[in-house]
Amino acid sequence: MLEGCTFLFDEAHGYRGPVEITIKTEDGSIPQFPFLIDTGYAEPGGHGGSGHERGYDYLKLAYAGKVVTFPRERLDLLQPNAYAMVHFVVRHPNYHIQTLSVGLGPIDADDPHKLTITVKPFEDMMQVIAERAEAFKIKRMQFQPDSREYKSADFIYQQERFVLGRAIHRQIDKTRDVYLPELPLTLQQEVIDKYQPIFKKWYYSVPETDCHNQVLCKYRILEPRRKEYEGF
Secondary structure: OOHHHHHHHOOOOOEEOOEEEEEEEOOOOOOOOOEEEEEEEEEOOOOOOOOEEEEOOOEEEEOOOOEEEEOOEEOOOOOOOOOEEEEEEEEEOOEEEEEEEEEEOOOOOOOOEEEEEEEOEHHHHHHHHHHHHHHHHHHHOOOOOOOHHHHHHHHHHHHHHHHHHHHHHHHHHHHHHHHHHHOOHHHHHHHHHHHHHHHHHHHHOOHHHHOOOHHHHHHHOOOOOOOOOOOO
16 A cells, blocks of 8 residues: 555645757757747647646747756646656747647656757748648649649649648748847847848748738739738
8 A cells, every 4th residue: 555655745746847948950050149039838628628838838039059957846737657748839039830739747856858859940841841842733734724623733732822821920020029039139139130131032022922812812923912921
């Protein structure tokens, strides 16, 4: 009976962390500016609900290749010694937003979880979507314009272009609203000076970025951009 109850005396009972995170870039580069790591733990909700935030809520800056440590914390768990799903979101102006969800079990303070999060350059992600769209643009030419196959390929082409535009918008918005406010003021200006022209180039590379209705995109992909780039 005593052996079955050892968890009652476990020093890690209910605790999660510390967690050591290392950011690795897919292209092997070391960017000038830091990454922003956002963490959080949410207890799963019932009946398909999204759950409620329950702790492990941190924002930290980390440079590629350098270890950043998140502290040991006692979480408000329904089952104290169960695995807790902790979410890590990594942001950087030049890299696609990367999310990692990891189940963390009880752990002693001297034995940290070690995680590596690999991030993909945003332009590489843009290229993947653009190539996917182009493939369906070419595929539709194999069919008659009034055929179901043509319309299907054409719709997917439009949809992928819309996804690309939306991804660019999101990258700009999240950099402005989430990433920049966490930097020192001097560093904020350096980021703006470097990425303002880059974001502007991305913005105008996809005319249909303004589409909020995918049906309208069918026509707007043939038109010049309607909105001007507002930047930061």
